[in-house]
Structures are given as structure tokens and as C-alpha cells.
Amino acid sequence: MTGVFLAGLAAGFGVAIPVGAIAVLVMGLAARTSFRVGAAAALGVATADGLYAAVAALGGAALVTVLTPVAGPLRMVAAAILLALATHTAVRALRSARPGAVAGTDPTSTSGGPGFGSRPFAGRRGLETPPRAFAGVLALTLLNPATVVYFAALVLGRQDSAAPALPAVGAFVLGAFLASASWQLMVAGGGTMVGRILAGPRGRLGTALVSSAIIAALAVVMLVAA
Numbered sequence: 001m002t003g004v005f006l007a008g009l010a011a012g013f014g015v016a017i018p019v020g021a022i023a024v025l026v027m028g029l030a031a032r033t034s035f036r037v038g039a040a041a042a043l044g045v046a047t048a049d050g051l052y053a054a055v056a057a058l059g060g061a062a063l064v065t066v067l068t069p070v071a072g073p074l075r076m077v078a079a080a081i082l083l084a085l086a087t088h089t090a091v092r093a094l095r096s097a098r099p100g101a102v103a104g105t106d107p108t109s110t111s112g113g114p115g116f117g118s119r120p121f122a123g124r125r126g127l128e129t130p131p132r133a134f135a136g137v138l139a140l141t142l143l144n145p146a147t148v149v150y151f152a153a154l155v156l157g158r159q160d161s162a163a164p165a166l167p168a169v170g171a172f173v174l175g176a177f178l179a180s181a182s183w184q185l186m187v188a189g190g191g192t193m194v195g196r197i198l199a200g201p202r203g204r205l206g207t208a209l210v211s212s213a214i215i216a217a218l219a220v221v222m223l224v225a226a
Contacts, residue, residue: 008175028211030191038188
């Protein structure tokens with residue numbers, strides 16, 4: 001059982017460590033808002049990875065056959081959503097940086113709240129609250145069928161029978177989830193550190209614009225590859 005858990009850890013780190021648009025999104029959210037928001041987004045990624053690990057461990061080769069034909073369209077949907085998020089983030093940050101904007105608030109926000117109203121660009125729209133960050137990033141990560149194909153390939157490569165034991169599946173999924181969560185939380189922590197270093201309005205504006213540009217570029221790469 002320990003070997004299966006360690007295999008899940010290795011698989012989770014393997015899928016989490018490569019830096020892509022989702023990692024940049026998690027770091028950018030933490031930098032612009034708070035670690036709570038970044039951590040919620042990180043757990044959304046880890047939850048999606050855990051779900052895909054479970055589905056791959058239980059479904060095996062059949063899932064690869066079903067998902068491969070729709071991988072391209074799903075990547076296009078994910079890329080379009082990321083482009084929209086990048087544009088939304090950049091536009092809101094630029095509006096907040098206008099001379100007429102009230103310091104410490106987001107003029108596009110319709111409501112405030114503890115822990116958010118005092119932070120520049122930390123309005124309650126988009127993904128910039130913990131529940132929305134978790135749900136939004138979970139949905140975005142689930143739009144990447146390559147993740148389940150990756151897990152399925154690993155599972156099929158080491159599976160001894162057509163019907164894996166549920167305890168083994170649980171150990172593999174737990175390992176994958178913990179690995180993904182630990183890495184993504186570290187990414188969120190890095191974003192929080194960047195946000196503290198660039199604490200002024202100009203610094204946060206720069207962080208938002210750089211994050212938006214990187215997400216947009218990675219989304220375009222996804223569209224080209226789809």
C-alpha cells in the first residue's frame with residue numbers, strides 16, 4: 001500500500017510541477033488578493049487532479065479512448081476562458097489605477113467585506129473570493145483531459161489486474177491529491193510573497209498586468225496546440 005501511495009505522490013508532483021496557465025493564475029490571485037484566495041484556488045487544482053486520478057484508476061484505458069477525441073475542443077474552451085479572465089483582470093486593474101479611483105478599493109466592485117475592501121484590486125467579482133477561486137479553478141482544471149490521460153497511462157503501466165482494489169485506488173488518489181495540493185499551496189505562497197513585496201498600487205497593477213499577459217500567452221499556446 002505504501003508503494004501505491006508513493007506512486008500517487010510521484011504522479012501528483014509530475015502533473016503539478018510544470019508551470020502552465022493555471023499555476024500562473026493561482027500565483028496571480030494570491031499576489032493580488034490574499035493567501036486565502038490563492039490557497040482556495042490551489043485546492044481547486046488539487047481536487048481536480050485527485051478526481052482525475054480516481055477516474056483514471058477506476059476507468060483505465062476506456063477513458064483514454066473516450067476523452068482523446070474531445071481533448072482539442074476542451075483545450076479550446078479552457079483557453080477561451082483563460083483569455084477572458086486575463087482580459088478581465090487587466091481591465092479591472094487598469095480601472096483601479098485611474099487617478100479618480102479610491103485608494104484601497106476596486107471601483108468595479110459592488111460590495112465589500114472583511115479582508116478584501118482594504119486591498120487594491122481585491123474586489124468581489126471574478127475569482128477573487130475563496131469560494132469562487134476554488135470553484136472556478138476546479139472547473140478550469142477539469143477542462144484539461146490530458147490530466148486524466150496522464151494518470152490513466154501511469155495506472156495502466158503498473159496495474160496488475162483489470163479490477164484494482166479500492167484501498168489501492170484510495171492510496172493512489174490520496175498521494176496524487178497531497179502532492180498536487182502541497183505544490184499548488186507553495187505556488188500560492190510565492191504569489192503572496194510577491195504581493196507583499198509589491199504592496200503599493202503600482203506594484204499590484206504591474207503584478208496584475210504581467211499575470212494577465214502570461215496567462216493570455218499560455219492560452220494562445222493552448223489554442224494553437226488544440
